Amino acid sequence: MEIYENAALVVVDVQKGFDRSDFWGRRNNPGAEENIAALIDVWQESGRPVVFVRHDSVEPGSPLEAGTEGNGFKDVVEERRGKGVGPELLVAKSVNSAFYGEPDLDAWLKGAGVEQIVVVGIQTNMCNETTARMGGNLGYDVLFVLDAMHTFDLEGPFGWSQTAEELTRATAVSLHGGGFARVVATEDVVSAVA
Template identity: 45%
Template sequence: MPYRDYESLSLAESAIICVDVQQGFDRERWGERNNPDAERHIAELLAAWREAGHPVIHVRHDSTEPDSPLRPGRSGNEFKPAGEPEPGEPVVGKRVNSAFIGTELEALLRERGVRRPVFVGFTTDHCVSTSVRMAENLGFEPYVVSDATATFDRELGGTRYAAEQNHRLALAQLSDEFATVVETATLLAALAERKA
């Protein structure tokens, strides 16, 4: 169950890390997706973080796979409207699942004094999960926002696993050991409390 006690959350030294909020994830090739409200929650969080003056960093997957819709030069590589960077917000391009491998993300966080990266985006069980795990291993205190992330159906050995099941299991595996799992409303309430 996501963390709900906003009064105990610390958003000092936080930044939103917006992972792979790209148009390519709208393609049918990915199959069924859970959480159709993810983009709305991402937009709400970005607006709140910007208003509070906290850092916002965007991660874009620049696939090297020939047929990937996320490959640079294709429309799928572009950001969705909900995750469109504003002027001055860094964009980190990555080629693997982790947003930290071969990128300047760690340096950007350290330069800005960020201890608590708040992860949103796609997909819960791939790039979000990999990036969150590595953030914790690097000494950060990550949050992952359960309703501002989403994933797709997966298949193994002829068995199909529903997107919502994959999503919840990925969050359960991250919870406590790698990250604090929270909901958008909880973070927005915590942010409002800081301003009051």
């Protein structure tokens, strides 16, 4: 696996509000934060660009509502912000895709000559998947680090529901099989950077 010299790590919505299991339900992948931390560390050490994305929810009562404690980054991210030698960007958004935030992520990446993005964060099948799909549509080489993210069990239409694990597999198959992104593992990405 090749990680470009200026590949951008896009860290999506690693916010305290996602710790509210009473609101979100059961999550998968308890090791996600540890893997996210490892990737941020290796990116910052290598001088590659890191993008921190924050979801500023406009839904009243959301655990991610702008201005609330839950809107803040989890410690694993907050204690690493500003510590790298490479460029860093904070994007605030109120929709699923990091490409529809402020400042304009696509413009920033293109301005820096970035052609490859590596997506990690929360949630796998929501903002991460939407960001990866849009990144692929915009022409980026997208890597989707499946073990550096998590999601929650979910109920859908017709009485259907899926576990976080089932949703993760469906997302991975759709993105990888559909050519939107390459689904990869933290260990392989860290090795490729190091």
